[in-house]
Amino acid sequence: MSGAGPEIERLMALLSKLPGLGPRSARRAALALLKRREQLLLPLTAAMQDAAEHVTTCSVCGRLATRDPCATCIDPARDASMICVVEDDGSLWAMERVGAFHGRYHVLGGLLSALEGVRPEDLKLDRLIARVQGGDVREVVMALPATVEGQTTAHYIADRLRGLSNQIEITYLARGVPVGGDLDWLDDNTIAHAFKTRR
Incomplete structure (x- = not known):
């Protein structure tokens, strides 16, 4: 997207690195954030800064x-x-x-x-x-x-x-037929595993 300015280009490039966001989704997200600066962009910026400063990894369990x-x-x-x-x-x-x-x-x-x-x-x-x-x-x-x-x-x-x-x-964890699942829609491996681990 030429002519958008380096700040917008950088925002879109960073957003596109998030899981589930490709270039188009990142562009839409960037536009939504910029259009709603007070309601979205500034609170999101503050929340991200807060998370960067306070969120750590538990030394026991790793979460x-x-x-x-x-x-x-x-x-x-x-x-x-x-x-x-x-x-x-x-x-x-x-x-x-x-x-x-x-x-x-x-x-x-x-x-x-x-x-x-x-x-x-x-x-x-x-x-x-x-x-x-x-x-x-x-x-x-x-x-x-x-x-x-x-x-x-x-x-x-x-x-x-x-x-x-x-x-x-x-x-x-048990694997197999999900609750409410229809056998006709399940793949062969799921059915075979469900049958093998029946109780």
Whole structure:
């Protein structure tokens, strides 16, 4: 978009780097922000500055938080004997939204991927192993995506944890037919896995 000025070009370029925003969406977002400067742009700028100054990573579980350790890690009502391993904060927020898990979390910060060059040392695995070796953990729940990378990561972690102790139970989220799902619309792998893990 020529002639827009370097400030607008930079705003659009930065917005286009956000997940789900391509060049066109970034252009629309930039225009919306600029047209509604008082209602959107200035409050967003202030919120981003505030987040940049106050949001940190929990040294225990690896989640984004405004304190370290985070509120979940120090909550005495949480079951410290259970750790739910998730890929990122989005997955953690989804688990919390459901309200079915009352233990603690561990955020990996990614998944193993040969294509993207993500190796075990790039994830927060040493921190997880240290937590498990602390002795209080009896169950580790793998809540990773049902993708090749997610399953590879889950199996790698499970192998590492089994090498530490036979006392630790490693569980996985169930996969299969969603609530309200119609079998005719599901792919073959989902149906096969649902049948194999029937109860």
